[in-house]
Amino acid sequence: MKTSLFSSSRISIAKLSISSLAIANVALAMALAFSSAPLRGDTAAPTYMSDQAAARFLDQATWGPTPAGIAQLKTMGIPAWLNWQFSLYDSDLPDQPLLNAAGNNNTDLRPVQTAFIVNAITNDDQLRQRVAFALSQLWVVSQDTVTPAYAFPPYWRIFREQAFGSYRDVIRAVTLSPAMGRYLNMANNNKGNAAKGTSPNENYARELLQLFTLGLVQLNADGSLVVDAHGVPIPTYDQAIVTNMAKALTGWTYPTAPGATPKNNNPAYYAGDMFAVAANHDTSAKVIFGGVTIPAGQSAEQDLDSVIDAIMAQPTLAPFVSKQLIQHLVTSNPSPGYIARISAVFTNNGQGSSGDLQAVITAILTDPEARNGDDQPLDIAPTFGHLREPVLFVTSMLRGLNGNVTNTNTLYSRTANLGQDLFRAPSVFSYFSPQFRGEKGLSAPEFQIYSTQTAAFRNDYVYTTVYGTLDKGTTVNLAPFLDANSTLEHLLGVISDTFLHGAISANLYQAAYTAAAANKAPIDQVKAALYIVLTSTEYQVIH
Amino acid sequence: MFSFNHVNRRTFLRTTAAAAGSLALRPFGLMPALAQSVSDYRALVCVFLFGGNDSNNTVIPMDDASYKAYTSIRGGLALTGTALAPTITDVNGAPFAFHAKLAEVSAMFASRELAVVANAGPLVQPLTRAQYQAQQLAIPSNLFSHSDQQQLWQTSIAQGRSATGWAGRVADYAAAQKWNTSPFPTFFSTAGNSLMGNGAQTQPVAVAPGQSLQMTGFNSSAASQTRYNAMTSLLTLDSGVALSQAANHVLSNSIVDASLLTNALAKATALKTVFPTTSIGNQLKQVAQVIQVHADLGMNRQIFFVSLGGFDTHAGQINTQVNLYGQLSAALAAFRDATHELVLAPNVTAFTESDFGRTFQSTSGDGSDHAWGSHHLVMGGAVKGGQVFGKFPAFQLGGPDDTDTRGRWIPTTSVDQYGATLASWFGVPDAALPGILPNLANFATPTSPTGKLGFLG
Structure with missing residues (x-):
């Protein structure tokens, strides 16, 4: 008092x-x-x-x-x-x-x-x-970007x-959400096509790291920057890692709308989770952050597990x-x-x-x-x-x-x-x-x-x-x-x-x-x- | 309608001035008119394209070799046929084509009211592909990140973070030189707060389109005046809470600026020029209306900031750019018309900025990813139009201008050079440019010892 x-x-x-x-x-x-x-x-x-x-x-x-x-x-x-x-x-x-x-x-x-x-x-x-x-x-x-109103209640x-759940589950749920799939182009992000001269879309891979989980530079537990011997902050990832993360996250498409025939690249539909299409997933080995190598030959689901495990293991996340x-x-x-x-x-x-x-x-x-x-x-x-x-x-x-x-x-x-x-x-x-x-x-x-x-x-x-x-x-x-x-x-x-x-x-x-x-x-x-x-x-x- | 500001301004401002100092409060009080060193009017208008515009599809060199490489590499992203405006030539006879929805922009290039600055971006110093890949020289921090590259375009300090923007530092210079006779801010944003306009000694004003910052809720009654004075009296007192103090300064600036802007805009007449009712149209209309009353505002030099978002085209780029370029081109044309209506076309220069350019190679969803160098538009009666300044990159994946293998162009013109050219036209003497753009000297060449680009007088 x-x-x-x-x-x-x-x-x-x-x-x-x-x-x-x-x-x-x-x-x-x-x-x-x-x-x-x-x-x-x-x-x-x-x-x-x-x-x-x-x-x-x-x-x-x-x-x-x-x-x-x-x-x-x-x-x-x-x-x-x-x-x-x-x-x-x-x-x-x-x-x-x-x-x-x-x-x-x-x-x-x-x-x-x-x-x-x-x-x-x-x-x-x-x-x-x-x-x-x-x-x-x-x-x-x-x-x-995601214009349909019905996409938002499920995302919320x-x-x-x-x-009051787990951050791991947030990462997974958002990653598989068709609303995010549309917003940052995780949906219908197919593996690169040499004949067409395309590469996997880097949008979700980059922002997943930069904005949602790790940020640009490594952090100590108290939020201060991890620095090298010259006092320079250490990046969390570089462009090569973004490129490889994008490959790991290929091969997902929108849920199939009721009454529609499933396709490898479904049209946008926002109820339910996205699902993996093996034919569109890049199965090469990928070196990502933290010295982690995602082995070749994994499915899209397995690659996603590897990515989430790697993120959860990064000290910078907390x-x-x-x-x-x-x-x-x-x-x-x-x-x-x-x-x-x-x-x-x-x-x-x-x-x-x-x-x-x-x-x-x-x-x-x-x-x-x-x-x-x-x-x-x-x-x-x-x-x-x-x-x-x-x-x-x-x-x-x-x-x-x-x-x-x-x-x-x-x-x-x-x-x-x-x-x-x-x-x-x-x-x-x-x-x-x-x-x-x-x-x-x-x-x-x-x-x-x-x-x-x-x-x-x-x-x-x-x-x-x-x-x-x-x-x-x-x-x-x-x-x-x-x-x-x-x-x-x-x-x-x-x-x-x-x-x-x-x-x-x-x-x-x-x-x-x-x-x-x-x-x-x-x-x-x-x-x-x-x-x-x-x-x-x-x-x-x-x- | 009764304007409350007249009644209470003096009391409030006296207390504000006492609390000013280093807090970026408006330096109220009357600037000595004799110190004014400029007599004409000049305005810069930054049009920031948020999200990172894929300028590879803004304007395309149409010589056979370039266009062939363009269509071959871009594939589904390549503009062909009616997706392109008619091919036009620059002053040297070189062929170019703008995106079809940039029809008005293309026409202004043809009529020599608009120039292109090719492959510009943040740099510490000139950089080759080999130097970039070997990391031999300083490379701008956090490349390919939206937030970071927005900041680098706005601060022009490519080594890292800066608390001030390059236009804010120009505004500081303008304040020191007393170019304006009013305490109204030199930097005026219709797009909220932006780092670009933050100076070390000056702070920007942000005004929503169609607004004047004038607060509602006061009349001439004694009770109302007492309430107004009570509200404003708090803004100069130290509450002991740092963020409260910071908010007080913003609100206090708002009230000072409102009184000046409301009085000036009251003298405006309606523009005959019809602006599109898009966000960018509304913003540029607001800018034109403020330019109209610049003399009433006591302003000889102003920098405006407007924005258009949605350029982060990782997928479905064709349709998105059709929409955005249509809005941009129509709004720029209306703004050009308004400057003619105001008989100020040679006094107003508009220019684009954007987070970054985008990969020349497309993504699997017919979009493009984050990259670096990009092409920009400069428009106005003082612009040496119909020219391309700087150099287009070689359209080759893994080629001499590529950071990697996807066509992320290493800029060959720096933001410093771009900003210096604009600031110089604005009135900043060459000797003062390095203080505003510290890396500028790194871009001096025998033909341009100052590093300026020459697209303005």
Whole structure:
């Protein structure tokens, strides 16, 4: 419990005020917790957790804290909450028809996009969704190339199913997915044809290594670069290896559509897995990375096994994936020690398995570096945290404002304006790069899409949300904040609890107070205070 | 409509200026007009073709030997018959044909408004196939990677990573010389943030097509003004969180730029030129509209950045290029028309960049893989059009210009030379070019001691 009030750059008002709002929501949350949480064997009482600590954890693990969610986490404690989340599986995306009403290929992704947002705002499996979204930004498939809408729900389910599964299974499932097969041309990638003068297509082979598993240069477990005797980073692979990897991945085609005759090169069809066609597979021996030679004469399936085994054996895989998951959930600039601790869990979950994502996610969220400062914001390193990506900005604001979203919402257009057009990343490099750096050389991935334009759009979006009407499918409920506005001090305490883990800074408090106090009507005071807090970069950057 | 910026700008900007310094905040305050060293207007417009354009099919040498080698090696990717625009000749009488969907581009080459720069790409120094294969000389880092080669085209520092882009460094120079009388950024992107426009002292502005950065949600009431001032007051205060500070600087720049741009665009008149309603058309229209009000903005020198994506044609390339080239050519032609409408054709030079060229040999799916050197287009009234600058590679797999056996061309013209030629026309004196393009001296030749290419005056 902090004691300083206005004596430092940060203040806590939160615990001075348990509002009627909070009390009502605690009751609701308890009911929810006991009705939907599965019974578990562990009966140990959870360690006491403050509202601030719970809110801060939920900003890392969900689409945004809510009063109900805070109460629930406090009741359960982090270990039980994680176990509960690991068991949940309630978010799906609706399958889409192949043809539209006019009988043409259906390319309307809006029902999928709206469902994604509804799930994020509404459903309980928050952590599964967050992890799936992070994985989907490593393993990008975009509608800019894969146009049929029906391709996307099955592709998304890979990450939903594997969010707490194994990275090995992610590699295999995506590699055999027809959506990725189309996006990076793994489908119908035939062995080279000397008569036609063609070579196997290198697209998937290259990006599988560069973007999905290993990156360009070898990494130590703590994320630092492996260097040679001259201090020069060591590449993970070279062009010859890409060429050979491309050969190893030849010979796969799309699933056969119902009623169609299987062909060696099937036309595009996006339900089910791709399958191997022996005649189109290059069976020569291939030297790939890590000194591995794939022997001659193997089938396409065997070559794929060899490739996956080789990837899983590369020490660079653990830090490459671990750091990106940390960046998506917790902080853009994890310390080497934090990366190393997660890499160790990635490499061995304690039972000898590598790539156990449930263990990795648990380690990321319970690491001392993630939890440090939960109750003592002054302990948080100045470089800690990350900018809310647009989808997380939209969802966390709406959840905090007691938002309700139906399947007629058009929030996808908002996230698109802010730089995250769901399922339509501009390229396989996703919306933003984990390598993107901002001021002072700090890693700042989300800043790649935070420009003078999108910064202004974020403010516009806050204004529309608080003062106007978003669309016919989205509502917010400011009544609890109005109820809390017995005094401005009390109101700001509740706003701080809801959006800032109870750690509003003195400067932000003063600015919000001033803006609110310039209004007479209590609801106008609420709106002005919310506008100031939600447009503040103190809120935009989770820390 | 009431513009809130007028009311509150002064207060906000005073606090902004106090917090400026090395934080790349707009250096607010009034630049001394007497220091202005340029009186005309010049604009560079970079059209970045994301994904790596297969420029082997952008423009093709049509002499018998070249075209025969082209069709023989490219097979299913080779353009023939009506897939090609009519063959035209350059100023020396050499025959070339553009892709049929680059019809307007072809016509501009014929009318001498557009030039080709052949086989350009990032290089540390000139490099032969033998030197590349033996790795005897410095080779650009992480070749054939999209992200890395995009960066090398944008930074022109082929040895590795750079926090600044070459156009950003030109913008730094422009700021130091006080070429513009306004604090509005020299570098203007309609395609979001790009490394190309990041300077050491200057930061770009990004504006979506049809926008002016003007925020909604304020009116003239006292409560609204108080809220505006409260919002802006936070941007100059240290929250103690590094990334919050970084975001504050972006938002603060946005607000300063919005006030300048909104006021200037309010004086714009509608262009008569009709632009295609494609993304690239909308972007170039926005550029033309900003060029129209350059005097109101206080700008004598501007660099614009627009983009068109989708060029990563590993398979199904023929159809994809038909679509993309059609968009590109129509938008470039409209932009050319707009510069004529504004009577600024000699003052505006547009040029292409792209991640890389692509393998001359095709993939099994009628596409092409990542490669290196590529051909580029330079358009404008000041361009020595109808010419090819630099040299086409020998169309031979495993030949003297190939890194390996698939026709990944080793560039024979460097990004430094390309950038130097553009920067020089923009006004950067030869003596200042090495500071902006550190590798430029490596490309000096007896006929071009500066390394410049000569496609602009």
